[in-house]
Amino acid sequence: MIDPLLSIIIVSYNTSQITIDCLKSIFSDKGLTFNLDKIDNVQLTPTEIIIIDNNSHDDSVSKIEELIKTNPKAKNIKLIKNKDNSGFGKANNQGLKIAKGNYILLLNSDTLILHSAISQSLDWLASHPEASVCTAQLLNKDKTIQASGGYFPSLSNVFAWCFNIDDLPFLNKISKPIHPHTPNFYTHDKFYLKDHQQDWVTGAFMLIRKSHLDKTNGFDESYFMYGEEVELSYRIKKFFPKFQTWYLIGPQIIHLGGASAVSKVDPIFNEYQGIIAFFKKHKPTWQTNIVKFLIKINAFNRAVIYSILGQRQRASIYLQICSKK
Numbered sequence: 597m598i599d600p601l602l603s604i605i606i607v608s609y610n611t612s613q614i615t616i617d618c619l620k621s622i623f624s625d626k627g628l629t630f631n632l633d634k635i636d637n638v639q640l641t642p643t644e645i646i647i648i649d650n651n652s653h654d655d656s657v658s659k660i661e662e663l664i665k666t667n668p669k670a671k672n673i674k675l676i677k678n679k680d681n682s683g684f685g686k687a688n689n690q691g692l693k694i695a696k697g698n699y700i701l702l703l704n705s706d707t708l709i710l711h712s713a714i715s716q717s718l719d720w721l722a723s724h725p726e727a728s729v730c731t732a733q734l735l736n737k738d739k740t741i742q743a744s745g746g747y748f749p750s751l752s753n754v755f756a757w758c759f760n761i762d763d764l765p766f767l768n769k770i771s772k773p774i775h776p777h778t779p780n781f782y783t784h785d786k787f788y789l790k791d792h793q794q795d796w797v798t799g800a801f802m803l804i805r806k807s808h809l810d811k812t813n814g815f816d817e818s819y820f821m822y823g824e825e826v827e828l829s830y831r832i833k834k835f836f837p838k839f840q841t842w843y844l845i846g847p848q849i850i851h852l853g854g855a856s857a858v859s860k861v862d863p864i865f866n867e868y869q870g871i872i873a874f875f876k877k878h879k880p881t882w883q884t885n886i887v888k889f890l891i892k893i894n895a896f897n898r899a900v901i902y903s904i905l906g907q908r909q910r911a912s913i914y915l916q917i918c919s920k921k
Contacts, residue, residue, distance in 0.1 A: 597632045600644040602718055603697030603806070607687040608705045609650040612659050614852065615705040619645070619660075622703075623669045627715025630669040641715055646695060648676045648687040684799070685815030685824040692806075692814045700809055702825075704800040706852040710735075713847035717803050720844060728832055728839035729804045731797035732847035733788065740780055741788050742851055744843060745797035747772040748830055749871050754887050758894035774826075774871075793840050796829035800851045804832070811835050816877070823870015830878060868895070868917055892918050 604622065608615045622645065623630065629640035649657050657677055664670045676690055688702055699718060713732045721730050734742040747753065752771040756762040762773045765783050776787040776794075802825060812831045815824050829841060868891050875884040899914035 598635055598642050600632060600642045600697045602628070602641050602643045602699045602701060602714075603691070603695035604643060604645045604701045604703055604714070605688055605691035605695065606645065606647045606703050606705050607650060607684055607691075608647055608652060608656050608660070609681060610652045610654050610656065611705045612652070612654045612656040615647070615656055616659055616663060618703070618705050618707055618709075619663060619670065619673075621707075621709040622714065623667070625709055625712045625714045627712050627719070630672060632672050641718060643714075644672060644674065644695070644697060645670075646674045646676070646691040648690050649678060650681040650683075650687050651678050683817070683819070684822075685819050685828075686817040688799075689814040689817060692809060695806065698806055700804050700806050702799055702802040702804070704851065707800055708850040708852075710848045710850065713801075713849050714803075716847040717801075717844060720842075720846070721803055721805070724842070726838070726840055727842050728808050728836050729797060729802060729829065729841040731803065731843055732801050732849050733843070733845045734798065734800060734851045735848055737850060737852060739850075741778045742853070743775055743778050743788065743798075744800070745794055745825075745829075745841075746774050746776045748795045748826065749774050749874050749887075751883055751886060754871060754890055758890040788843070789845065791842065791844050791846075794843055795833070795841060796826045797841060797843060798851075799825035800853075801849055808832055808836055808839070819870065819873060822866035823873065826870065827874055827877065830874070865913075865917055865920075 606615070606618065627641055628643040629635060630643055630645070632642055632644065635642055647660060660675055664673050664675070674694065678687065692700065699721065701714060717730055717732055721727055731744055734744040736742050753762070753774050756771050757774055761767050777783055777785040778788055779785060812828065812835060816827050819827065872884065872888055872891065875887045895914040895917040899911045899918065902911035902914065
């Protein structure tokens with residue numbers, strides 16, 4: 597059996613048909629081959645797929661197993677069935693431990709690959725030795741551009757984010773934002789309309805050199821979900837300061853988003869917690885304390901706004917965040 601050049605790692609949790617659709621879109625990438633027993637075309641990239649199912653309660657496992665039995669391109673898929681939901685980072689680390697490729701693609705199950713985006717991205721990364729990580733252009737279901745990554749959290753950009761300064765024209769240029777705006781935001785930012793370097797990219801599509809991942813030991817498993825790719829990107833940059841992270845507009849994927857969220861509060865709460873955890877691990881204590889205070893102000897302001905708008909459920913979510921220590 598031929599060793600793969602690329603390992604694709606997908607974490608699945610209650611995304612049965614979405615995961616199957618994702619896999620079929622991967623198989624449509626004409627630059628990849630999944631038959632590791634024999635490679636007829638040397639121009640194709642030998643590719644393995646590793647799926648970690650985080651104890652799904654739907655028919656995800658049975659559908660994936662059926663696909664492996666019936667689709668020749670799926671016969672070499674490695675399926676790991678966890679007995680509990682171990683979280684995004686820990687599950688990805690399970691895949692990393694057995695991945696054999698020189699390149700690793702961390703791919704969300706709620707994605708659809710367009711126009712051979714995987715092989716396009718791999719060709720780019722392989723031909724740019726100065727880069728450590730790259731991502732494709734993420735699109736919403738309606739093909740509008742979706743945000744993907746940005747810049748590392750700092751006191752200045754957390755302050756700007758918490759007080760919505762980064763939503764204001766011109767003022768959003770003062771400090772590089774954690775989450776830059778897409779072109780359909782009223783400021784019509786062009787950030788996601790051209791290839792460029794940035795600090796981190798979304799874990800929905802994250803192509804990385806395996807040697808760099810091995811050096812970092814993968815994700816910090818104390819993160820359950822949301823924010824772990826920011827922290828991982830930060831450690832990659834610390835270990836390999838001369839290497840770059842790139843956002844590419846040529847390769848494109850559709851990212852449905854939020855398909856594996858446990859509840860509506862999770863994305864909101866975990867984004868706040870992810871920023872706090874980042875400061876706790878990488879910044880001085882005094883900065884962490886300031887960030888906690890800023891986030892409480894932000895959550896309280898949002899609670900007031902949603903209360904005025906009559907959206908009591910959303911208001912209560914932010915009030916819960918205010919009460920967290």
